[in-house]
Amino acid sequence: MAASGKTFELVFGESPDAVVVAAQTAGDEGSASAIDYVNPAFAALTGWPAEALRGRPMDLLEPSSGPASARPWADRMQALLRRSDGSRMPVEVARHPIRDAAGGVCQMLHVLRVRMEDAGRAADLLPAAVALVRPDLSLGYANREFEAWFSCRREDVVGRPFADATGRDFYARIHADLDRARAGSPVDLQETYAFPAGRCRHLRLACRPMADQPGTVCAFMLDVTEMETARRKSDAANRAKSEFLAHMSHELRTPLNAVMGFAEMIRGELFGPAGHPKYAEYATDILASGRHLLDLVSDLIDIGRIETGKVETHPGQVDLASVAEGVRRLVGPEARMRGISVTADIPAGLPPLWADERAVRQILLNLLSNAVKYGEAGGEAMLSARLAEDADGMLEIMVQDTGIGMRQEDLERIGQPFFRLAPEPGAEPDSVPEGSGIGLYVTKSLVELNGGSITFESRPGVGTTVRVRLPATLRNADPRTAGARAPVPSPGPGPVPHRAAE
Numbered sequence: 001m002a003a004s005g006k007t008f009e010l011v012f013g014e015s016p017d018a019v020v021v022a023a024q025t026a027g028d029e030g031s032a033s034a035i036d037y038v039n040p041a042f043a044a045l046t047g048w049p050a051e052a053l054r055g056r057p058m059d060l061l062e063p064s065s066g067p068a069s070a071r072p073w074a075d076r077m078q079a080l081l082r083r084s085d086g087s088r089m090p091v092e093v094a095r096h097p098i099r100d101a102a103g104g105v106c107q108m109l110h111v112l113r114v115r116m117e118d119a120g121r122a123a124d125l126l127p128a129a130v131a132l133v134r135p136d137l138s139l140g141y142a143n144r145e146f147e148a149w150f151s152c153r154r155e156d157v158v159g160r161p162f163a164d165a166t167g168r169d170f171y172a173r174i175h176a177d178l179d180r181a182r183a184g185s186p187v188d189l190q191e192t193y194a195f196p197a198g199r200c201r202h203l204r205l206a207c208r209p210m211a212d213q214p215g216t217v218c219a220f221m222l223d224v225t226e227m228e229t230a231r232r233k234s235d236a237a238n239r240a241k242s243e244f245l246a247h248m249s250h251e252l253r254t255p256l257n258a259v260m261g262f263a264e265m266i267r268g269e270l271f272g273p274a275g276h277p278k279y280a281e282y283a284t285d286i287l288a289s290g291r292h293l294l295d296l297v298s299d300l301i302d303i304g305r306i307e308t309g310k311v312e313t314h315p316g317q318v319d320l321a322s323v324a325e326g327v328r329r330l331v332g333p334e335a336r337m338r339g340i341s342v343t344a345d346i347p348a349g350l351p352p353l354w355a356d357e358r359a360v361r362q363i364l365l366n367l368l369s370n371a372v373k374y375g376e377a378g379g380e381a382m383l384s385a386r387l388a389e390d391a392d393g394m395l396e397i398m399v400q401d402t403g404i405g406m407r408q409e410d411l412e413r414i415g416q417p418f419f420r421l422a423p424e425p426g427a428e429p430d431s432v433p434e435g436s437g438i439g440l441y442v443t444k445s446l447v448e449l450n451g452g453s454i455t456f457e458s459r460p461g462v463g464t465t466v467r468v469r470l471p472a473t474l475r476n477a478d479p480r481t482a483g484a485r486a487p488v489p490s491p492g493p494g495p496v497p498h499r500a501a502e
Helices: 007-013 040-046 115-123 144-150 160-164 168-182 226-267 277-307 321-338 355-375 437-448 479-485
Strands: 017-026 033-038 059-061 077-082 090-097 103-112 129-133 140-142 187-194 201-209 219-225 315-317 341-346 353-355 380-387 395-403 451-457 463-471
Touching: 007 033, 007 103, 017 040, 033 040, 033 321, 033 479, 040 437, 077 353, 077 451, 129 144, 129 160, 140 160, 144 160, 144 219, 160 168, 168 187, 168 219, 201 226, 201 463, 226 277, 277 437, 315 355, 321 341, 321 355, 353 355, 353 463, 355 380, 355 395, 355 437, 355 463, 437 451
Parallel strands: 341 380
Antiparallel strands: 017 033, 017 103, 059 077, 077 090, 090 103, 129 140, 129 219, 187 201, 201 219, 315 353, 380 395, 395 463, 451 463
């Protein structure tokens, strides 16, 4: 009489080995018909649920053609296990007949273990340390790189406690990560670890639970010390550059303000007639050039503050309609000079923003100034807002223009520091207004510092639409609660920039 599934579950339910029991075809010990029982380890190995496997034909195992199989179905053999994703996994199979009271074979029990030889040879070629940690925290496998890192030999440490192989200090650092992986949670992190002989390595550590072997973890350790050292040097050089630019920009501002002040006095003939009319004309040119250079210097100061983390934000409730109207008035004179209509349409029922007010003003000023700057006579620059449809608690602000627009390749680079639009092929060099290429980078950074996002849509000759999403404060909400909902990073001291963009 065949054993029941309950009996098999009591015996094999907790086994780390994959077990499958199949009914035996009468009179043929080499042929199994249908599956009677699978344990959780076998189901995990195949990728099918246990319920789907019970009762199906025993066609998941295919004998390998290698020399390990003395006959098609030997008692101990190598085979390929067919999985739910269509792949085939090399396994070792031990077959044990289950006999009835008359001594005949009624069922065949198969015990499967994943064949490690092929995987082990491949792991030996990796420039990373690879180890299998068993449920009892012993070392089940180690590749050659593991031997080199921990100054050990595989034959001496496999089967012994993992802590003995790696050293107690290293094991103490990753013990909690191994426990998380053993519980079924993948682990990915980068940290610096001490190794034998006093060497330190910056590692990328990945721990993955083995689906076919509950409680077993595969640990993958890649040495990224050189990359991390190069990254830190690059970051330090970038910070030094930004600090230098910020310092030099401040040094340039003082004499530049003096030049602009004197030019303003000459143009206005404050101390009497300048004589020849050309003097007033030249003074106007000096003043215009000085303003352009001052904007560039201010841009460099902004980028230095952002890259060195010295922009501080003070989030609070912001009346978007009031800020938008103020910005519209600021760009009004330039827009009238260029023959461009500027409108601001902010619905009355919108909740206030939760952001830094000066940052919001700078964002809108930069975007609306660009819409005017790159617009054409008779065109429009429009600022509007609405509740975002697919983002909870966010307001969407749109700045649209009917200007020259951008190509797709330009859109992919927009917002990068120092990127400037190039004229269309065959167009005049001055067809695109001059600029520093920093304004949109500063805008994007301020949006992100306030917990928002920014996107661009554009077509050459049609215009550009910029969408900014920022956190909203729900009406009648406690500002402290709203602040907790939408935290804003505050990297360090320093004012939020407040200027028109280039």
